[in-house]
Amino acid sequence: MKVVVGSGIIGSWIAYQLAKAGEEVYVIEKSENAGDGISGRNSGVLHSGIYYDPNSLKSKLCLRGYELAISFFQKHQVPFLLCGKVITSGLSNSKEEETEKQIEIEKLLENGKNIGIPDLEIKQNPGNHWKHVEGNSALWVPKTGVVDVPTYLKMLWRACEEEGVQFLKNKKIVIDQGSVFSIDETTQVREEIEADHFINAGGLYSDELIKQAGSEDYEIRPNKGEYFRLKKTLPYETLIYPLPMKTSTALGVHYTFHLAGDAYAGPNSNWAESKEDYKMQTPRSEYFESLRKILNFYKEEDLSEGYVGLRPRLFYKGAAIKDFTILKQSNWIHLLGIESPGLTSAPAIAEEVVGMME
Template sequence: MEQVGIVVIGAGCVGAAVAYALRNSGREVFVLERAPRPCMGMSSRNSGVVHAGIYYPKESLKTRLCRRGNRLLHEFAPKHGVPFEKVGKYIVAHDAAACATLEQLYQHNLGAVPLEWRTAEQVPNGVHCRKALFSPTTAIIDQDSLVNKLLEESGAELLLHQEVTSVTAEENGVILTINGETCRASWVFNCGGLDSDQLCNHTTHFYARGVYFQIKPPPGIQLPHLVYPAVPKERETLGIHLTCNLAGEWYLGPDIEWIDTPSYGVDPNRADAFYRAAVTYLPWLERNMLQPGYAGVRAKRSRHHFSDFLFHREGRLVHCLGIESPGLTAAMAIGEMLAADCIA
């Protein structure tokens, strides 16, 4: 049986970040991707927002890894020429209940994450609100460029069209079946995104589809890149928010819909709900401005409760499970954490 070094399954944000974190391990690292190129799964279908880590329970992995990952991306992206912009984010409240939610968010993050109060007059004129919080460390990034630069800097060997169908932990290694052939690796990191649960009996993913509608603001409207409504931390989404990517495209979304099988269609009829949600803080918005954009699917570990990231270890086999938002932001911190045990 062929013996190889370290294997990373999946060439999305997390897999690329794990490979990058292993660059000084002194071992040969292989990244296996079943698609024709990197960053074609969940990593390619999110909003590209680098989050600050303000919504999740304080002691959760999502909070800790998101905040650490945010700092790492702020260092890595400019240094390596990855398209990245520190745009900040406005979280806006238009009624008393939403203002109370803003206060809760502020207190939840006091001393840990910078948040700045804004009056209605301090928010760009295209946004209506009573008051707002501004998150200065929120940014936007090009996911595809990030993944490719992490892989390039990692020195790992990227192998495409590689389908891993089984992984079995042994005392000092892991047996893999790849494209019908069996080999043995010293370590394996299962970063398979939506399908990482297919190689692990410990948990099952639920699929949550979120769609985006594209809009074109009329001339003269002044908008920040990111505007989020104030929603309670207990909600399953952050509400229908406004994002602008590095290409200058404006989107509203996402919503959430539980599905049995990943699919990426956008039903034009869902635009009515998007319009009703967004017009509360974008008063100039008209229904005919919304056009179907794109959809993404998240891998969630629960349909009903907050579910944290899960790193299930079996000897030298590590499964990365439920790595949904803020997985892009947390990716480099995840890689740093997982590589520490392997390199030690």
């Protein structure tokens, strides 16, 4: 028997692949509603992998995950759109900044070509190709898409159930002196669980379980990404991004749209007060300034408060870890720091985890 902790996109994909391989699988979720975690609060973008070091797990699993995710969408009627993305230099404050940005765009192009992303192209004066886009040059990445995340999660859970996966909600897993217990969140009744493998896909809380298992040095710090809702969509369906942030793994405030018809600007990057801190904190004027650097389509009044997602930033002995971390310790597999591009990579992360059990 395999027990997966967490019913987000990562735990659910692992459960699905294990069940398809003939295993008896239980998914145990502490929340009453599956999908309450990071998986329900993101940009819904299928990333090409262009940003990541080619030797990283993020790069390898994003490339593979993209292909597997699209096959799943086609098989299970999940709405998605391969709309492409524009990464623009945007407005700059100085000549030096502009020169640096041109170098960054060239570097991204080079990285993308190295890992085989097709049809990349640098466009001068991107505003001539995509109206309202600011900047002197931009990288066009046709291999990028958006997916309807609520439907994706729903269809994945349905596919899991069809393969025989059992979901137990409102139950929290803890490790106490080497034994594993499930605690009912309502009654607090505690029950010991035995399994041949446990998989810790606890998202923001996965550090708690690895600490309880004896590895005290891992810590997840929640990093807040706020989204503002935009009054109207752009007149074309393409994602507009700035160059990625240098100080963080965040990609910078970008324009995105959901297939249901809403458009958003986001997410920014600030430390959250806690793993439950979902309150909006950035003044609209400050946020508008970030968006204005890449697009001249909106007025400040077009922005209204949207939603907040929390990134599970991983630290080991106080040092930031940029890559996904997947660790096998006795009969546990721990997944830590599964931030972006986790949604894209999920099916490939699951393959990796299943492979570690063989």
